[in-house]
Amino acid sequence: MELEYALVLRWLHVIGACVLLGTGAGIAFFMVMAERTGKPALITHVAATVVIADTLFTATAVIVQPVTGYLLAREVGWPLTEGWVALSLTLYLVIGLFWLPVVWIQVQLRNIARQADAQGAALPERFHRLYRIWFACGFPAFAAVLAIVWLMLARPAIGF
Secondary structure: OOOOHHHHHHHHHHHHHHHHHHHHHHHHHHHHHHHHHOOHHHHHHHHHHHHHHHHHHHHHHHHHHHHHHHHHHHHHOOOOOOHHHHHHHHHHHHHHHHHHHHHHHHHHHHHHHHHHHHHOOOOOHHHHHHHHHHHHHHHHHHHHHHHHHHHHHHOOOOOO
16 A cells, blocks of 8 residues: 555654644743752753753754655645745744754753752852743744644635
8 A cells, every 4th residue: 555645745744743842842841840940950950851852853853844844835736935835934934043042042051050050059140041031932932833733734825
């Protein structure tokens, strides 16, 4: 039984979207819960895991999504200028603008917490400032991911 090429592409694209959505939500949840403890050792452990998860899962999906999306659009006959496709691509770029600094911030949070733990010190103000930026960046990025999932499902007629 031969699977249709478009079906395989669609499946890969949906799995990629699930990975982005799920990993993003999971990372956010565990970082928030760890930060709430105020314990540098716990934050170090969670942030280190988050950095690995973002590298393995999110970064992989970030690469797979545009590739499978482009191939799927070409296979099905949706031009990239189709309204919902173009809006999805724009939102994808917005997500990238928030995600790239978040990756750097996560590494910084891990390193700052690691240093505080090694010194037996409290988390410095720089940690809290970076955390607030990290937290704030999550809302527009997550909203954009949800919007893209809706656009993929609804494929509304949008004219530019």
